[in-house]
Amino acid sequence: MADHKRARIQDVAEQAGVSMMTVSRVLNQDKKVSDKTREKVMAVVEQLNYRPNVSARRLASTKSFFLGLLYDNPSDTYISQFLLAALKKCRTLGYHLIVDEAHTDINKTIESVKQLIDVTQVDGMILLPPMCDNEAVLDVLTKADVPFVRITPDTKLNRSPYICMDDYQAAFDVTEHLINQGHSKIAHIIGDTKQGVSRMRYQGYLDALRSNQIVTPPEYIEQGSFTYQSGMEAAMKLLSLDDKPTAIFAANDDMAAAVISIAQKQGINIPNELSVVGFDDTQLATVVWPNISTVRQPINEMAELSITLLASGQYNDLSNVKSLDLRHILDFELIERESSSIKSN
Amino acid sequence: MADHKRARIQDVAEQAGVSMMTVSRVLNQDKKVSDKTREKVMAVVEQLNYRPNVSARRLASTKSFFLGLLYDNPSDTYISQFLLAALKKCRTLGYHLIVDEAHTDINKTIESVKQLIDVTQVDGMILLPPMCDNEAVLDVLTKADVPFVRITPDTKLNRSPYICMDDYQAAFDVTEHLINQGHSKIAHIIGDTKQGVSRMRYQGYLDALRSNQIVTPPEYIEQGSFTYQSGMEAAMKLLSLDDKPTAIFAANDDMAAAVISIAQKQGINIPNELSVVGFDDTQLATVVWPNISTVRQPINEMAELSITLLASGQYNDLSNVKSLDLRHILDFELIERESSSIKSN
DNA sequence: CCAGTGAAAGTTAGCGATAACATTTGTTGG
DNA sequence: CCAACAAATGTTATCGCTAACTTTCACTGG
Numbered sequence: 012m013a014d015h016k017r018a019r020i021q022d023v024a025e026q027a028g029v030s031m032m033t034v035s036r037v038l039n040q041d042k043k044v045s046d047k048t049r050e051k052v053m054a055v056v057e058q059l060n061y062r063p064n065v066s067a068r069r070l071a072s073t074k075s076f077f078l079g080l081l082y083d084n085p086s087d088t089y090i091s092q093f094l095l096a097a098l099k100k101c102r103t104l105g106y107h108l109i110v111d112e113a114h115t116d117i118n119k120t121i122e123s124v125k126q127l128i129d130v131t132q133v134d135g136m137i138l139l140p141p142m143c144d145n146e147a148v149l150d151v152l153t154k155a156d157v158p159f160v161r162i163t164p165d166t167k168l169n170r171s172p173y174i175c176m177d178d179y180q181a182a183f184d185v186t187e188h189l190i191n192q193g194h195s196k197i198a199h200i201i202g203d204t205k206q207g208v209s210r211m212r213y214q215g216y217l218d219a220l221r222s223n224q225i226v227t228p229p230e231y232i233e234q235g236s237f238t239y240q241s242g243m244e245a246a247m248k249l250l251s252l253d254d255k256p257t258a259i260f261a262a263n264d265d266m267a268a269a270v271i272s273i274a275q276k277q278g279i280n281i282p283n284e285l286s287v288v289g290f291d292d293t294q295l296a297t298v299v300w301p302n303i304s305t306v307r308q309p310i311n312e313m314a315e316l317s318i319t320l321l322a323s324g325q326y327n328d329l330s331n332v333k334s335l336d337l338r339h340i341l342d343f344e345l346i347e348r349e350s351s352s353i354k355s356n
Numbered sequence: 357m358a359d360h361k362r363a364r365i366q367d368v369a370e371q372a373g374v375s376m377m378t379v380s381r382v383l384n385q386d387k388k389v390s391d392k393t394r395e396k397v398m399a400v401v402e403q404l405n406y407r408p409n410v411s412a413r414r415l416a417s418t419k420s421f422f423l424g425l426l427y428d429n430p431s432d433t434y435i436s437q438f439l440l441a442a443l444k445k446c447r448t449l450g451y452h453l454i455v456d457e458a459h460t461d462i463n464k465t466i467e468s469v470k471q472l473i474d475v476t477q478v479d480g481m482i483l484l485p486p487m488c489d490n491e492a493v494l495d496v497l498t499k500a501d502v503p504f505v506r507i508t509p510d511t512k513l514n515r516s517p518y519i520c521m522d523d524y525q526a527a528f529d530v531t532e533h534l535i536n537q538g539h540s541k542i543a544h545i546i547g548d549t550k551q552g553v554s555r556m557r558y559q560g561y562l563d564a565l566r567s568n569q570i571v572t573p574p575e576y577i578e579q580g581s582f583t584y585q586s587g588m589e590a591a592m593k594l595l596s597l598d599d600k601p602t603a604i605f606a607a608n609d610d611m612a613a614a615v616i617s618i619a620q621k622q623g624i625n626i627p628n629e630l631s632v633v634g635f636d637d638t639q640l641a642t643v644v645w646p647n648i649s650t651v652r653q654p655i656n657e658m659a660e661l662s663i664t665l666l667a668s669g670q671y672n673d674l675s676n677v678k679s680l681d682l683r684h685i686l687d688f689e690l691i692e693r694e695s696s697s698i699k700s701n
Numbered sequence: 702c703c704a705g706t707g708a709a710a711g712t713t714a715g716c717g718a719t720a721a722c723a724t725t726t727g728t729t730g731g
Numbered sequence: 732c733c734a735a736c737a738a739a740t741g742t743t744a745t746c747g748c749t750a751a752c753t754t755t756c757a758c759t760g761g
Contacts, residue, residue, distance in 0.1 A: 021717080025407050030740065030741045031717090066415045067718035069718090088433075092432070294641075299644060374710075378709085380748070414748090
């Protein structure tokens with residue numbers, strides 16, 4: 012607050028006894044600066060609390076300092092949390108976020124992405140599920156030479172950095188959590204097949220059962236689509252079986268909430284007669300009764316990391332990047348609430 | 357796509373046969389341009405599909421083309437919907453949105469608002485509930501000469517344009533909806549008293565009863581705070597009354613969901629034995645069973661309008677603005693779902 | 702008829718950064 | 732010890748626009 016005027020690059024240059032260009036180089040991680048100069052400049056930058064003027068930067072450089080975010084409304088909670096974290100990170104890095112909603116018609120989405128690239132010249136894109144697994148969209152970005160980060164566990168498409176949590180391991184842990192509580196009749200409602208995560212979660216569930224030598228009848232596996240509606244339908248089938256499961260692991264919270272609702276309508280007590288576990292820790296999980304045990308994704312960290320990766324420019328040229336370096340796995344958290352508890356004997 | 361290069365102000369100037377400055381004046385609504393010239397310039401602008409370069413503009417002018425949004429997590433759905441609509445509108449107007457979350461400690465919030473103003477030089481702020489009714493925050497903005505728009509029905513503070521829906525009328529309509537279905541024992545759970553909307557909704561409820569000559573015992577009025585938890589507590593009191601209400605109007609969806617959950621636990625059938633109505637049409641309303649009848653706020657329109665108002669600059673000087681012109685009331689929508697229906701006889 | 706006036710349009714000089722080229726400094730080998 | 736080349740740093744022009752000043756021009760009225 013000393014001078015009440017923001018420091019400019021010139022101020023830094025003068026104070027450090029170098030040219031503006033040298034300061035610029037330091038700030039843009041240009042290699043051609045000696046360590047001594049770099050340290051000297053950085054010291055002054057800190058001292059003056061200098062932050063580059065984004066507009067001037069954008070005007071003078073070829074970079075746009077815009078990042079795009081393409082989403083497709085998987086859930087409001089997910090979006091808003093991701094969005095807020097991403098916006099905050101952007102602010103600290105001097106970037107701006109352009110948010111675009113995918114259209115249900117994939118061709119329109121592609122058109123709008125093309126336009127977005129053309130008009131705003133984004134320096135990078137973030138793709139949220141399920142767009143992140145759509146080859147056509149990825150092709151557009153690759154062709155336009157726009158770096159992108161995918162929030163997905165799908166390793167199949169080794170074309171960009173991707174950020175995920177270990178969905179497989181989380182599902183494995185959830186299932187073991189149920190087994191440890193005495194359950195052996197554990198059903199699963201699979202998520203939307205178009206999304207890679209569904210497969211991973213399903214596999215984790217299967218492997219946990221197998222490694223505990225538990226055999227499950229095929230009727231215990233229902234196909235859902237991540238919607239509340241699909242959860243209701245699956246629950247009705249599962250709860251009308253002669254040999255009912257004592258625990259249901261739904262691939263997301265919406266479907267888990269649906270299970271709880273149907274069970275209650277049928278007078279089934281949760282968790283005494285039926286344990287239910289969801290996935291994602293959305294707002295829903297704490298808003299239905301009993302609260303849903305679930306898995307929390309590190310959404311904030313994912314958002315921040317995706318911005319950081321794109322801003323760093325380290326993936327602007329993928330030709331020299333090793334496949335393994337594309338992968339960023341973050342930790343999940345298992346959250347036990349009232350919907351699952353020790354099986355009564 | 358003709359030249360694949362964006363037109364600059366110079367291109368427009370040349371084509372129109374005027375100076376760049378004249379074009380700039382036209383674009384910035386400067387009065388000192390003859391109508392003839394203005395039309396000529398606008399024609400070329402359209403023809404070349406010219407859009408000003410925001411960065412250049414920001415760099416050269418005193419405006420920042422940033423707008424700030426201060427929120428306080430009333431609900432994820434609300435935020436994300438508002439945010440997305442606001443971001444979209446900003447994009448079309450060449451503005452950028454800086455989003456900031458209010459701190460529970462009001463002093464910290466004030467500090468962060470001050471900093472936001474200082475660092476980003478926002479051209480205006482949008483205040484979401486409940487910050488919009490906090491005098492201390494408003495004082496900071498007024499003192500810093502930052503125009504702001506409040507999303508609130510509170511008319512008390514006549515210091516800025518405000519956008520709202522008619523909460524009073526909506527609550528009135530909800531109550532009459534219940535009366536029309538044959539109910540006369542209608543309870544109400546009031547929202548957080550710190551928020552103006554709670555009072556309006558409560559008043560609408562009262563007046564609808566009165567204008568239908570329905571007398572209600574004081575036990576039918578419970579004080580909540582917009583949280584699920586508070587809704588549960590209120591519901592337990594209301595449903596343990598000897599003379600139970602046959603309908604409960606909760607001031608938001610979270611509390612309505614809580615009522616449904618408690619009622620179901622007590623074996624009360626909804627809607628046959630008890631009708632429940634919420635407010636806000638959040639995601640929650642369609643995710644619990646039965647789905648909650650509710651009132652939908654025009655969130656998208658509110659977001660767009662608030663951006664438009666700030667961008668227009670029409671409120672930059674409030675001294676000549678009439679009090680009535682500050683008010684912007686948008687239409688709500690009553691949504692009938694399964695949680696309220698004709699009272700069984 | 703012309704100085705005086707005010708509206709409309711033009712000119713000039715940056716805003717704060719970077720690209721591209723120019724220069725200085727440092728390092729190497731014969 | 733110095734030519735030759737690479738590394739580090741500096742200079743200049745420019746990005747697209749607007750603030751502030753200047754000029755032009757049409758119209759007054761004494």
